[in-house]
Amino acid sequence: MEEKMKTYKKHPLSLVFKIITVVAITITVAVFLLIVGYVLIKGVPHLSPKLFEWKYTSENASMMTSIITTFEMVLISLIIAAPLGIFCAIYLVEYAKRGNKAVKLIRLTTETLSGIPSIIYGIFGNLFFVLALKWDYSIMAGAWTLSIMVLPLIIRSTEEALKSVDDSYREGSFGLGAGKLRTIFVIVLPSAISGILSGVILAIGRVVGETAALVFTSGTIAQLAGLFDSSSTLAVHMYTLSSEGLYMDEAAATGVVLMVSVLLLNFLASFIAKKFKKG
Amino acid sequence: MDNQINLVDTSDSGITNKHRLKNFMERFMQAVFFVCALMSIVAVIIICLFMFYNGIPAMKEIGFFKFLFGGTWLPTATKPSFGIAPMILGSIYVTAGALIIGVPIGLFTAIFMAKFCPKKLYKFLMPPINLLAGIPSIIYGFFGVIVLVPFVRNTFGGNGNSILTASILLGMMILPTVVGMSESALRAVPESYYEGAVALGATHERAVAKVIFPAAKSGIAAAVVLAIGRAIGETMAVILVAGNQPRFAGGILDGVRTLTSNIVMEMGYATGLHYDALIATGVVLFVFILIINILLNVITSKKKS
Known part of the structure; x- marks a missing residue:
């Protein structure tokens, strides 16, 4: 320690540099604590039973319908995106040969998809699912839009998970006479399951927190809805509440539910991923 | 038989x-x-x-030029005019602001996490940074409305919905992107670079600042480009704090409308040419994003070779 102080005395710039980095990390962590803290402080006192009533009225500003819609949205978009994404990753890792041109194109387009901002997905969903396919504002249109949006996330995490399965597992399986398909489903996928799962959970987090892609695909009406009706998810509900400016307390309470569930999902994803790295 | x-x-x-x-x-x-x-x-x-x-x-x-460089946006007037130059500039302003605020903090955070952080502390500092990336943008927006807008109004004046507010908020939002990518870029620099610098008499900090940091610059450039993409495409957080006036801003305390918020604000009720003009606004944003993607590809493929 003393020796360190001596070096710093000789090289004051080094000390300054280190202090700047410490300040930076403090700010970064403080930003996180500030956001979480403020939303909790503003929101928790307003969490009241009337916010969980089954029917939304302009008096109770209930979020119950939005919670149910969020579940529907998660379920449908995953039913679409999870198999597509996982199968795509299986092709990329298990079947594609090196230097395959199709693979290069798939990688490029997947990267492009993950760089497209959600509002563009929203416009596209509006043009394609709502208008061209005539689904109108509906949970289905929103779910399809989101499933394209989370596709790259699922592909990438599944790819990583499959790649980290040791080749000796595959060779052992082939050696015992199993075919490629059997090897993939019985040996490779089970060994990679936690990595795939953590990617899927991250995707759920994205769906739950998404707003811009949904405003013009599934709409902003707070109601219990079937798959081809318009209804707002929790995040969209929070946006309508806070943009009107009349329901800031209710928006804060909705924000607490939304933030806590998204943070828990992210936490769960990294927990599962860590477990998988060790095991 | x-x-x-x-x-x-x-x-x-x-x-x-x-x-x-x-x-x-x-x-x-x-x-x-x-x-x-x-x-x-x-x-x-x-x-x-x-x-x-x-x-x-x-x-x-x-008219292509009228649309891109026109300064007035009056879509519902009897003689409507569709010029999105204020919105293009608005997007550029808030993105630049976000970079000015977010990139230095993010970079120094990454340097700390990669090179100065004690192992025991790392376990506690990493999750908050990662979770920042998971917080939905509407939550950031809400935080902006209840905390940043009053803060800017009281400290700097104006009504609080301004370029500055949006820049601060976006700066926060790009932090996890900048930190995550630059940290892995810094970690990817071979240990021998560091050892060589220290052997020549550099302090730990000097070796990091003068040797490791420059060696990781293409990864860091990729992080910044990705952050630009995030900031320019962000919608819900910006729309709640930026004021959304479709005109040229005079200063950083003026309100401004971005390409993204222009779409969200009006698409709900727009019809006819107005609706199509909003889609065209989306196309302009989309082209920006595609250019950023290509740039990112060039940087990362250069790094590999």
Whole structure:
């Protein structure tokens, strides 16, 4: 320690540099604590039973319908995106040969998809699912839009998970006479399951927190809805509440539910991923 | 004897049948995997087609230059005028502001995490940074409304909904992107660089600042480009704090409307040419994003070679 102080005395710039980095990390962590803290402080006192009533009225500003819609949205978009994404990753890792041109194109387009901002997905969903396919504002249109949006996330995490399965597992399986398909489903996928799962959970987090892609695909009406009706998810509900400016307390309470569930999902994803790295 | 041979025969054809079925399944599933793999290509093509097909005609009708460089946006007037120059500038302002605030903090945070952080502390500092990336943008927006807007109004004046507010908020939002990517870039620099610098008498900090940091610059450049993409495409947080006036801003305390918020604010009720002009606004944003993607690709592929 003393020796360190001596070096710093000789090289004051080094000390300054280190202090700047410490300040930076403090700010970064403080930003996180500030956001979480403020939303909790503003929101928790307003969490009241009337916010969980089954029917939304302009008096109770209930979020119950939005919670149910969020579940529907998660379920449908995953039913679409999870198999597509996982199968795509299986092709990329298990079947594609090196230097395959199709693979290069798939990688490029997947990267492009993950760089497209959600509002563009929203416009596209509006043009394609709502208008061209005539689904109108509906949970289905929103779910399809989101499933394209989370596709790259699922592909990438599944790819990583499959790649980290040791080749000796595959060779052992082939050696015992199993075919490629059997090897993939019985040996490779089970060994990679936690990595795939953590990617899927991250995707759920994205769906739950998404707003811009949904405003013009599934709409902003707070109601219990079937798959081809318009209804707002929790995040969209929070946006309508806070943009009107009349329901800031209710928006804060909705924000607490939304933030806590998204943070828990992210936490769960990294927990599962860590477990998988060790095991 | 006859009986036995018969038995053998039937079981033989059973095996080939089974074999054939297995072979068929193998090929069938390979085809299924391949088709699924093509979905992201199909998605990109359809998205491009629909965006350009619906946006370009509006640009032509308004006039390409009038649309991009026109300074007045009066879509519902009796003589409507569709100029999105204020919005393009607005997006550029808030993105630049976000970079000015977010990149230095993010970079120094990354340096700390990669090179100065004690191992025991790392376990506690990393999760908050990662979770920042998971917080939905609407939560950031809400935080902006209840905390940043009053803060800017009271400290700097104006009504609080301004370029500055949006820049601070976006700066926060790009932190996890900048930190995550630059940290891995810093970690990827070979240890021998560091050892060489220290052996020549540099302090730990000097070695990091003068040797490791420059060596990681292409990874850091990629982080910044990605952050630009995030900031320029952000919608819900910006719309709540930026004020959204469709005019040229005079200073950083003026309100401003970005390309993204222009779309969200008006698409709900727009019809006809107005609706198409909003799609065209999306096309302009989309082109920005595609350029950023290409840039990112160039940087990362250079790094590999």
